[in-house]
Amino acid sequence: MAKPRSAPTLDDVAKMAGVSTATVSRCLNNPDRVVDATRKRVLSAVDTLGYTPNFAARVMAAKRSFTIGAIIPTMENAIFARGLQAFQEELHQRGYTLLVSSSAYKPEIEEEQIRTLIARGADGLLLIGHDRDPKIYDFLAQREIPALVAWSYLSDSHLPSIGFDNRAAMFDLADHVIGLGHSKLGVISGHVDGNDRARLRVQGIRDAISGRGLEASNLSLIETPYEIENGAKAFRKLMSADTPPTAILCGNDVLAAGALRQAQEMGLDVPGDVSITGFDDIELARIVSPALTTVHVPHREMGRKAALQLVEMVENQTAGAGEQLATRIVNRPSLGRPASG
């Protein structure tokens, strides 16, 4: 009865069970390729030894890790939480483990993370959005790493994508807002550089404005990182204009929550004095009061479908078709008609 100073290995198990390491390995990975009696013997050895396979060794020998990597721009707010959760659950079902890392919205960090995840043996990758250095796509292609883009659907792109049409979604919301009578619009967007979701959302607003025959000058835009504080700060700035906007469209719910808080601190009634809208429909949108009118994104469905598709790509070497999902406007009290006057 030796007490192992370090982890027991396949060899230890094999010895204890009186079989070869090959048999133990098969026992663990293809149980039906081993006869009952030996399997029992092996498993009991595994048990008494407290054996756990060494992952690194396994990856090296099998050249498969059953690990999927995901790189999201941030974990700091809940934007990606629900979708990623669903993604993870579905992967788990299929026997895969998810490794998540965040890029802080920085392209160079994302690139580093991609390399890291691949070095760690990820069988496939989930990326957010399409905007990135083309050489990354070359790298992925050259290494033949299956990768999928989520949170933004484009039909023609380097990688297949599962997501929604950010431009159209925001277009619909903006059009709706203008339809209520708002003609002076403020926009608090995330930085659009390297962020196609943000860029397309702003584009949607622009398109809605010109579609309704309004001047582009009726739009004032601020770009800022996705943080509550920044939403507040941007709101203050937008409202300090000579003729402030009557509606503020925010690039996401987090910015909108910040704007809303700031409105309240400034003693403004929402939506009486100014309307505020968000995007994403995360939990926060319903917690604040008044609750936010926002664009509902089917995060769970997106996550689930992304997982399915990616596993399919990994296991069958297929290309992946991608899929566009529908969004819908959720009307809540933060949006109303402009004060008539």
Place this chain on the structure above:
Amino acid sequence: MAKPRSAPTLDDVAKMAGVSTATVSRCLNNPDRVVDATRKRVLSAVDTLGYTPNFAARVMAAKRSFTIGAIIPTMENAIFARGLQAFQEELHQRGYTLLVSSSAYKPEIEEEQIRTLIARGADGLLLIGHDRDPKIYDFLAQREIPALVAWSYLSDSHLPSIGFDNRAAMFDLADHVIGLGHSKLGVISGHVDGNDRARLRVQGIRDAISGRGLEASNLSLIETPYEIENGAKAFRKLMSADTPPTAILCGNDVLAAGALRQAQEMGLDVPGDVSITGFDDIELARIVSPALTTVHVPHREMGRKAALQLVEMVENQTAGAGEQLATRIVNRPSLGRPASG
């Protein structure tokens, strides 16, 4: 110019640079043990080949992964976000990578995650709270895996811990609430089974009640998972009693936010009709209105110190001293005196 069907290896680099694999390896890990000229040659080969070291192979050969594992109960709300973020940042500074997984508050899942993380070669582990099967501690000790507990400080425990005194923190808050004149208290707690933080917080309230000479019957308690919805549900239930509590102490800010929303939906004024308090002081506590009186926990400091301590344990084989951090009550409008009458 062969185009590699799979990743280039150390060998490829060595060949291209005309040196041995050992030299390449040293070049990457101990640059100063290699003379300038060769280093330059090697690095340029690395570059043109686009070489990235294979992590699994490296872990196997070096028996070090520079990876730290953390298992938190949940990622679904922000309870652990800030602390973990600081933990991660500090680890990164020290050259370590963080692997996070969540146990969904289930002991058996936590155990599985611990094994998984170790199998993946984690050099050390961060665990939340002290309540777990003793055999896990045996396992960790036998495998000699450095591990540290956070979010709860206990001076005598299997593992060193960095955190605060959950009982004392909640005791202070409850004592303060009672001092304001509240004598009928409602408590919405997380499940205390297997969760020492929750258990100790409740204990703190009990101690405050008896410390003030009140009957234990003045306390009504509901245990429920940490989700906004459940906070709302529990609040409804507590307030439906014949003589409902005048103050509701919640196990954390998330439950408190749920309770608050429910209060508003029931047309109750907070704190006029009923006071509500939280715990943690996450961002949410300041976003809701009225903002929540809560217990501020120095999450960032805790995360940072945990990282420092754990790295120290890993690198110097030391035992780890642990540290108790101070919390403080943050007074905000959700807490007031009970309606006199």
Place this chain on the structure above:
DNA sequence: ATGCAAAATGCAAGCGCTTACATAATTGCT
């Protein structure tokens, strides 16, 4: 019983890297 196909198991070659240890190239002194 006997022979043969099929099923079960064993053998051993890697997977890509690190690291003692051995060897070769430099350096500094005299």
Place this chain on the structure above:
DNA sequence: AGCAATTATGTAAGCGCTTGCATTTTGCAT
């Protein structure tokens, strides 16, 4: 210029596992 002491590099043995192929065992029909 010559030798010892350094310093730089090469050699090769694993790390723990999977898997193709070889070998043994089993089950069955004859």
